[in-house]
Amino acid sequence: MAEELPAEFRLIARHFRPLAGPGALDLVDDAAVLAPPAGRELVIAADAMVAGVHFLPDDPPELIGRKLLRVNLSDLAAMGATPLGYLMTVATQATTPDAWFAAFAAGLAADQAEYGIHLLGGDTVATPGPVTLSLTILGHVAPGQAVRRAEAQAGDALWVTGTIGDGALGLRAARGEIADPDAWLAGRYRLPRPRIGLAISGIAAAAIDVSDGLVQDVGHLCRASGVGAEIAADRVPLSPAARAAGPAWLETCLTGGDDYELAIAVPPEREAALHAAAARAGVAVTRIGAFIAGPPRVAVLDADGTVLPLAREGWSHFRESPAG
Amino acid sequence: MAEELPAEFRLIARHFRPLAGPGALDLVDDAAVLAPPAGRELVIAADAMVAGVHFLPDDPPELIGRKLLRVNLSDLAAMGATPLGYLMTVATQATTPDAWFAAFAAGLAADQAEYGIHLLGGDTVATPGPVTLSLTILGHVAPGQAVRRAEAQAGDALWVTGTIGDGALGLRAARGEIADPDAWLAGRYRLPRPRIGLAISGIAAAAIDVSDGLVQDVGHLCRASGVGAEIAADRVPLSPAARAAGPAWLETCLTGGDDYELAIAVPPEREAALHAAAARAGVAVTRIGAFIAGPPRVAVLDADGTVLPLAREGWSHFRESPAG
Numbered sequence: 060m061a062e063e064l065p066a067e068f069r070l071i072a073r074h075f076r077p078l079a080g081p082g083a084l085d086l087v088d089d090a091a092v093l094a095p096p097a098g099r100e101l102v103i104a105a106d107a108m109v110a111g112v113h114f115l116p117d118d119p120p121e122l123i124g125r126k127l128l129r130v131n132l133s134d135l136a137a138m139g140a141t142p143l144g145y146l147m148t149v150a151t152q153a154t155t156p157d158a159w160f161a162a163f164a165a166g167l168a169a170d171q172a173e174y175g176i177h178l179l180g181g182d183t184v185a186t187p188g189p190v191t192l193s194l195t196i197l198g199h200v201a202p203g204q205a206v207r208r209a210e211a212q213a214g215d216a217l218w219v220t221g222t223i224g225d226g227a228l229g230l231r232a233a234r235g236e237i238a239d240p241d242a243w244l245a246g247r248y249r250l251p252r253p254r255i256g257l258a259i260s261g262i263a264a265a266a267i268d269v270s271d272g273l274v275q276d277v278g279h280l281c282r283a284s285g286v287g288a289e290i291a292a293d294r295v296p297l298s299p300a301a302r303a304a305g306p307a308w309l310e311t312c313l314t315g316g317d318d319y320e321l322a323i324a325v326p327p328e329r330e331a332a333l334h335a336a337a338a339r340a341g342v343a344v345t346r347i348g349a350f351i352a353g354p355p356r357v358a359v360l361d362a363d364g365t366v367l368p369l370a371r372e373g374w375s376h377f378r379e380s381p382a383g
Numbered sequence: 384m385a386e387e388l389p390a391e392f393r394l395i396a397r398h399f400r401p402l403a404g405p406g407a408l409d410l411v412d413d414a415a416v417l418a419p420p421a422g423r424e425l426v427i428a429a430d431a432m433v434a435g436v437h438f439l440p441d442d443p444p445e446l447i448g449r450k451l452l453r454v455n456l457s458d459l460a461a462m463g464a465t466p467l468g469y470l471m472t473v474a475t476q477a478t479t480p481d482a483w484f485a486a487f488a489a490g491l492a493a494d495q496a497e498y499g500i501h502l503l504g505g506d507t508v509a510t511p512g513p514v515t516l517s518l519t520i521l522g523h524v525a526p527g528q529a530v531r532r533a534e535a536q537a538g539d540a541l542w543v544t545g546t547i548g549d550g551a552l553g554l555r556a557a558r559g560e561i562a563d564p565d566a567w568l569a570g571r572y573r574l575p576r577p578r579i580g581l582a583i584s585g586i587a588a589a590a591i592d593v594s595d596g597l598v599q600d601v602g603h604l605c606r607a608s609g610v611g612a613e614i615a616a617d618r619v620p621l622s623p624a625a626r627a628a629g630p631a632w633l634e635t636c637l638t639g640g641d642d643y644e645l646a647i648a649v650p651p652e653r654e655a656a657l658h659a660a661a662a663r664a665g666v667a668v669t670r671i672g673a674f675i676a677g678p679p680r681v682a683v684l685d686a687d688g689t690v691l692p693l694a695r696e697g698w699s700h701f702r703e704s705p706a707g
Contacts (some may be wrong), residue, residue, distance in 0.1 A: 087607045089458040089592060090428035090522070092529045095419055103503060104414035105519060107472035109510045134413040148431035148517040179427060186433045188512020193472040195429060195519040198414070205416045268413060283411045 070157070071183055074164040080144055080177020091146070091179040099199035101143075104134035110189035114249070115233055120159050121166035122249045123192070128170045130270070131196035133253035133319040137268040139206040139260030140198035144179040148193045150186040174255060204260045211265035211284035211324035213352040218333065218344050220254050220320045222298040223273050227315020228308060237308070243300050251319035257340040262332045263325060269318040274357050274369060277322050281355035284324070290348040290359045292367055310369055313359060324350055394481070395507055398488040404468060404501020415470070415503040423523035425467075428458035434513035438573070439557055444483050445490030446573045447516070452494045454594070455520035457577035457643040461592040463530040463584030464522035468503040472517045474510040498579060528584045535589035535608035535648035537676040542657065542668050544578050544644045546622040547597050551639020552632060561632070567624050575643035581664040586656045587649060593642040598681050598693060601646050605679035608648070614672040614683045616691055634693055637683060648674055 071086060079086050082093040095101050108127050110116045118126075128145065135142055151159070171177055179197070229248025232239030239245055259266055265284055269276045273295070277288050292309065301312055323344075325333050330346075337344040359367045395410060403410050406417040419425050432451050434440045442450075452469065459466055475483070495501055503521070553572025556563030563569055583590055589608055593600045597619070601612050616633065625636055647668075649657050654670075661668040683691045 087603075088529075088532050089461040090426045090464065090520075090529075092462075092524070093425040093427060094526065095425060101417040101419060101425070102414045103417060103470060103519075103521075105470040105472050105504055105517075106506045107474055107508045107515075107517065109474055109508055109512070109515075111511060112509060137413040138416075140414065146427060146429040146519050148429050150431055150433055150515055180429055182430045182517075184431045184433055185436060186512060186515060187435060188433070188510060188515065191433075191474055191510060191512065191515040193429075193431065193506075193517030195427075195470050196414075197427075200416070202418065205412075205414075208412050279411075 067183060070160060074160040075178060075181070078164060078167055078171060078178035080179065082144065083177065083179045086180060093144070093179065096199050098202070100202050100205065102135060102138050102140035102198040102200055102205055103195065104131060105193060105195040106131050106134065107191065107193040109191050116189065118249055120162035124163040124166035125170045125250055127192050127194050128167060129251045129253045130319065131194045132174060132255050133251065133268040133270065135196055135198040136254040136257065137206065137266045137321055138198070138200065139204065139258065139263065139266070140200045142174050142176045142255060143197040143199055144177050145197065146179050146195045147181040148184070149181070150184045150191040152187070153185040200260060206259055206263045206266045208265050208267055208280050208283035211280050211286055211350045212326070213286050213350055215264050215324040215326050215350045216330065216346050217277065217288055217290065217348040217350060218323045218325050218346050219269070219273070219296065220257065220342050220344055221252070222296045222301065223269065223318055223320060224301045224308070224312020224315060225298050226251065226317025226319065227311050228301055228304055230317065237304055239300065248317055251317070253319050254321050254342055257321065257342045258336045259321070259323060262329050262336055263323045265324040267322050269320045269322055270316055272314040272316040273318070273322065274314050274359060278355070278357045280322065280324060281350070281357060284350070285355060287351045287353040287355060288348060288357045289351060290357065292359050293362050294345065294347045296343065296345040314369060314371055391507060394484060398484040399502060402488060402491055402495060402502035404503065406468070407501065407503045410504060417468070417503065420523050422526070424526050424529065426459060426462050426464035426522040426524055426529055427519065428455060429517060429519040430455050430458065431515065431517040433515050440513065442573055444486035448487040448490035449494045449574055451516050451518050452491060453575045453577045454643065455518045456498060456579050457575065457592040457594065459520055459522040460578040460581065461530065461590045461645055462522070462524065463528065463582065463587065463590070464524045466498050466500045466579060467521040467523055468501050469521065470503050470519045471505040472508070473505065474508045474515040476511070477509040524584060530583055530587045530590045532589050532591055532604050532607035535604050535610055535674045536650070537610050537674055539588050539648040539650050539674045540654065540670050541601065541612055541614065541672040541674060542647045542649050542670050543593070543597070543620065544581065544666050544668055545576070546620045546625065547593065547642055547644060548625045548632070548636020548639060549622050550575065550641025550643065551635050552625055552628055554641065561628055563624065572641055575641070577643050578645050578666055581645065581666045582660045583645070583647060586653050586660055587647045589648040591646050593644045593646055594640055596638040596640040597642070597646065598638050598683060602679070602681045604646065604648060605674070605681060608674070609679060610674045611677040611679060612672060612674050612681045614681065616683050617686050618669065618671045620667070620669040638693060638695055
């Protein structure tokens, strides 16, 4: 009967409406209306994050919002797409303080400005469980130009952006398990830097973002493309902080995940184009191996060419069930 | 190193890949690629559901998947949009049995066939908490023809589809709190019937789907449009099962939510068009009141024209926080 909004809708009006962009209809409607850029195809992905699984429950809410957005932007980067906007569902305890939402939204606002995108819609619900976030990101590409996973060929070189392993070491650092004097590793875990802006469309034969672990994610490229891959362990770019952690952590770097760098298959004749695109974007790229004919298997080789045995190749949320 | 897929990816391949449609790239890629129908605008919405909050933890998984999809389809119905596809994130316990996923996916497959849509992408993660689902639905409309909430005018009649209150009573029935001899009410709670197919674009001045409670949702229309509304309690269509529950349950019907019917503002001169559209779609529509000039307030009137006092107008997930 009242003119007052219920608490849930005041919360949305207070914290999320300021994030809304064109098409979101001020988050007043049941859905957003969106006219994609003329002559472009849409690229759409969705990723979820759970407190205690994908981020630490006491991580600053500003960074949780930004990580959620960036994890999804990284999927667009892997497809060579330009970000357009996002929808988000947020499940929190009914008693979550207003200040948590304010900080969470402030982080999103900062990244909206950085990546030139806006909130399009979503839902805010209560859960008796951990904070659970889901985000659907929309981007666009020229028709037929999305970079796929399935088109790597034997003879393509394997490149990665940035440095590998900081995310996995950063999780250990955030938990106090390894030294991180200047908190750089923990920062890499809490705030990934998706490689939006590296224009890989037309250069990459195939690409994937490194979220579940380098070896596993390159394995996905291999399975999708029907090729094998060899990675030279000593070529994998490590940050100074990861090098300082010591060689005992190399396997964690190779398999740990949370890097949100790109692994890219590049035909040799496009290497110069890759370097030019990387220079324009200000992103380091390093050739760490090659795709080879054969079964879809990833071999990590040491400096002698010996295959390094790995206890596991990456991250899975699920144990094998009896029917597996 | 292995050619084997990790358990998480086998789970996706086994249960979700068969649901994938054109553009989903077999769920192999980081994102889906989608060319919206030529000359149409996209309509996009996202809703989340949490076990124990939006559905009962022991509800059949077939029905949980279908409810998730239908709750989102209902948002498209309120905008007058045609469904196109969806992305979904699924957070379950790591030990969730394979059979749960099989049944969940079977329910989605049934509704994909019913509504002519396909899965486009998503994410599957583990949670230590309750099953938490998020779905982003995509649809399309002719440019500028999406039905909004903000354009109801004083003098428009207020119509609803179907019957109101069955969802709220169905929740009580599913919990064993009220009699439901043929399980019809519980069925309405577990499996809503979104009014996709009722072509309200060009007929409705404004519309909303009734998810949080009739009074509250009509209140949203009023606030967005800057008008008031009067609802005649004795005109609100109740199912035989809801009538059998007795007048003590009327307030629950008016405020309880989970109906997924539409509340529609229709100018008097379009009433005949509404009836024609309803007949084509096989959907009952009932005029229950009118929008009036004045503050954005919803008054529920009894047969004498007396305002019925309501303890609450609908559902909110959040208690008011101190900053509210």
